Amino acid sequence: DSGVTQTPKHLITATGQRVTLRCSPRSGDLSVYWYQQSLDQGLQFLIQYYNGEERAKGNILERFSAQQFPDLHSELNLSSLELGDSALYFCASSVGGSGGSYNEQFFGPGTRLTVL
Amino acid sequence: ILNVEQSPQSLHVQEGDSTNFTCSFPSSNFYALHWYRWETAKSPEALFVMTLNGDEKKKGRISATLNTKEGYSYLYIKGSQPEDSATYLCARAATGGGNKLTFGTGTQLKVEL
Numbered sequence: 001d002s003g004v005t006q007t008p009k010h011l012i013t014a015t016g017q018r019v020t021l022r023c024s025p026r027s028g029d030l031s032v033y034w035y036q037q038s039l040d041q042g043l044q045f046l047i048q049y050y051n052g053e054e055r056a057k058g059n060i061l062e063r064f065s066a067q068q069f070p071d072l073h074s075e076l077n078l079s080s081l082e083l084g085d086s087a088l089y090f091c092a093s094s095v096g097g098s099g100g101s102y103n104e105q106f107f108g109p110g111t112r113l114t115v116l
Numbered sequence: 117i118l119n120v121e122q123s124p125q126s127l128h129v130q131e132g133d134s135t136n137f138t139c140s141f142p143s144s145n146f147y148a149l150h151w152y153r154w155e156t157a158k159s160p161e162a163l164f165v166m167t168l169n170g171d172e173k174k175k176g177r178i179s180a181t182l183n184t185k186e187g188y189s190y191l192y193i194k195g196s197q198p199e200d201s202a203t204y205l206c207a208r209a210a211t212g213g214g215n216k217l218t219f220g221t222g223t224q225l226k227v228e229l
Contacts, residue, residue, distance in 0.1 A: 042219045042222065045218065048216060055215075094215060096215070103165070108159060
């Protein structure tokens with residue numbers, strides 16, 4: 001158990017809908033990262049928040065947004081869902097994360113999203 | 117090298133064999149190289165984080181080396197056991213803001229009795 005929690009574990013929804021994925025980092029970690037694992041691709045970095053502020057951005061679609069709250073938990077919002085958004089979404093956390101850190105990242109169990 | 121590449125894609129070895137995998141990455145703007153172990157139905161687990169050229173890290177039967185000038189890292193497993201069966205991922209962090217990791221697609225290791 002990495003100490004990172006994600007809810008829900010599974011989510012099944014229809015095209016066009018909007019969902020929210022939630023992540024609680026390990027106690028003391030200030031950075032939260034979101035990754036997408038699609039069937040035919042490796043882990044793709046979406047976005048990083050550090051102590052409430054966006055720190056780094058990957059190829060995150062405009063339909064996707066995220067935020068980190070004062071208690072450091074994070075939410076990833078996915079809207080106007082398409083079939084291709086079906087994937088495993090991981091959240092990870094680390095102690096640091098500012099300025100090209102070498103901190104290891106601790107991954108949560110993931111949320112499997114299925115868009116029908 | 118423009119992306120993080122790993123080879124081989126998959127590997128089947130017998131119990132007791134020693135094995136190694138390669139991770140190649142862009143050497144420019146390099147900051148750190150991460151190795152993760154990912155078992156089926158679980159989440160990736162950090163093995164090593166390396167930053168210095170020539171770095172070598174070890175954890176039990178698993179070790180890793182780093183060459184930042186030529187952009188590669190090797191992961192070695194000595195005396196493979198069935199519980200080593202997993203996908204091994206490497207990821208590169210670049211300088212310049214945040215801790216964005218670019219992952220390779222992994223090497224899937226299967227250790228057979």
